[in-house]
Amino acid sequence: MANIMITDACNLRCPYCFANEFVNQDQNEITIDAFEKAVDFIVGDGSEKSLGLIGGEPALHSKFDILMRKVLCDRRIRSITVFTNGILLDRYWDVLTHPKVHLLINCNSPRDMGEHNYQRLCNNLKILFSQKLRTDYVHLGINMYRSDFEYEYMLDLLSRFNLDSVRVSVSVPNLSENRNIDPHAYFNGMKPRVLEFFTRLLENKVVPNYDCNKIPLCLITRDELTQFSHFLNDPVVAPKIEESSIFSPFVRCSPVIDILQDLSVVRCFGLSAYTRQKISDFSGIQELSAFYRREIDSYAYNTIYSTQCLDCYHRKVMKCTGGCLAYKIDAILTSKQYAENVMRSVSSQQCPC
Ligand SMILES: C[S@@+](CC[C@H](N)C(=O)[O-])C[C@H]1O[C@@H](n2cnc3c(N)ncnc32)[C@H](O)[C@@H]1O
Numbered sequence: 384m385a386n387i388m389i390t391d392a393c394n395l396r397c398p399y400c401f402a403n404e405f406v407n408q409d410q411n412e413i414t415i416d417a418f419e420k421a422v423d424f425i426v427g428d429g430s431e432k433s434l435g436l437i438g439g440e441p442a443l444h445s446k447f448d449i450l451m452r453k454v455l456c457d458r459r460i461r462s463i464t465v466f467t468n469g470i471l472l473d474r475y476w477d478v479l480t481h482p483k484v485h486l487l488i489n490c491n492s493p494r495d496m497g498e499h500n501y502q503r504l505c506n507n508l509k510i511l512f513s514q515k516l517r518t519d520y521v522h523l524g525i526n527m528y529r530s531d532f533e534y535e536y537m538l539d540l541l542s543r544f545n546l547d548s549v550r551v552s553v554s555v556p557n558l559s560e561n562r563n564i565d566p567h568a569y570f571n572g573m574k575p576r577v578l579e580f581f582t583r584l585l586e587n588k589v590v591p592n593y594d595c596n597k598i599p600l601c602l603i604t605r606d607e608l609t610q611f612s613h614f615l616n617d618p619v620v621a622p623k624i625e626e627s628s629i630f631s632p633f634v635r636c637s638p639v640i641d642i643l644q645d646l647s648v649v650r651c652f653g654l655s656a657y658t659r660q661k662i663s664d665f666s667g668i669q670e671l672s673a674f675y676r677r678e679i680d681s682y683a684y685n686t687i688y689s690t691q692c693l694d695c696y697h698r699k700v701m702k703c704t705g706g707c708l709a710y711k712i713d714a715i716l717t718s719k720q721y722a723e724n725v726m727r728s729v730s731s732q733q734c735p736c
């Protein structure tokens with residue numbers, strides 16, 4: 384999946400935001416010319432039929448409707464995901480309710496976004512679900528970023544709008560001091576509240592779906608898992624649980640590519656400091672994805688942040704990366720350097736004939 388960051392302007396300052404090193408830095412928005420280049424880069428080689436728009440808050444781009452119409456009219460594109468905090472949706476109902484558009488609405492608590500903004504979000508959700516009838520193309524999400532994160536407001540939104548799934552993320556590191564750490568203490572700290580939230584969701588017939596940074600299976604005890612087993616007998620939630628990533632043992636980080644306003648590109652904001660490239664150095668998205676897979680992802684299972692992972696079966700069979708790759712990005716870069724040195728020394732020893 385590739386996203387285009389169309390503006391760094393944002394009307395919120397979420398404490399967990401992993402784009403915070405870019406957001407509200409210089410209120411820089413993408414030009415129409417650069418936007419077209421980014422779109423061509425993503426869908427030009429035919430390997431991708433969808434793209435995402437991110438920010439900052441995408442709806443703050445001064446020409447948001449023009450950018451939207453460009454991608455809506457583009458026959459190479461089948462779906463456009465707009466990542467939004469939901470506050471300004473009412474400015475753009477005409478383009479945002481187009482059948483090609485999926486909305487991923489990041490819902491913050493009233494305390495984090497302010498009562499006024501929260502009311503605007505609620506009003507927009509009300510219009511969206513009651514008048515625009517686009518429920519299947521709209522997903523609400525929550526960032527679980529502290530061990531006492533609030534979730535009652537989310538239960539309320541889900542029940543008010545009769546939704547049966549929610550996207551959940553255990554927030555990934557957004558500051559350099561949180562990278563290259565053993566995150567097990569963080570995951571363990573988050574776990575009681577996360578499991579409590581999941582229980583409340585499932586009791587309300589809502590199935591959570593992990594976005595990324597899933598809590599690794601080694602940190603969930605058998606007893607904790609057993610507490611959820613009766614939901615598998617619930618005829619309403621059981622089929623949805625099977626489709627959800629929630630009980631799968633896989634902890635993966637699929638390469639997300641974020642193209643910035645100046646047409647530089649990073650492999651996800653969480654790894655931005657280590658993975659910045661220019662799209663002009665690649666022929667298209669396929670070549671760039673292969674580059675990130677080779678340079679970063681191929682080391683995801685061969686590197687560890689904790690001795691606990693060393694002999695772990697789930698790592699060896701490529702089921703678990705241990706969570707966000709930012710937790711071991713130094714180990715990944717060291718392994719890569721080592722592999723390059725070996726390759727260099729092997730090729731220098733080759734017979735010249
Ligand atoms: C950077 S935001 C930009 C778009 C929009 N302002 C929003 O909040 O959705 C894009 C996505 O990043 C997610 N996100 C932000 N910080 C995160 C973090 N620390 N860990 C995981 N996801 C995060 C948000 O939930 C959102 O879905």
Ligand code: SF4
Nearest residue numbers: 393395397400439468
């Ligand atoms: S609304 Fe989105 S871009 Fe803005 S601070 Fe929050 S997560 Fe970051």
Ligand code: SF4
Nearest residue numbers: 599601692695698703
């Ligand atoms: S690889 Fe590490 S984090 Fe993942 S299950 Fe194994 S020990 Fe746990």
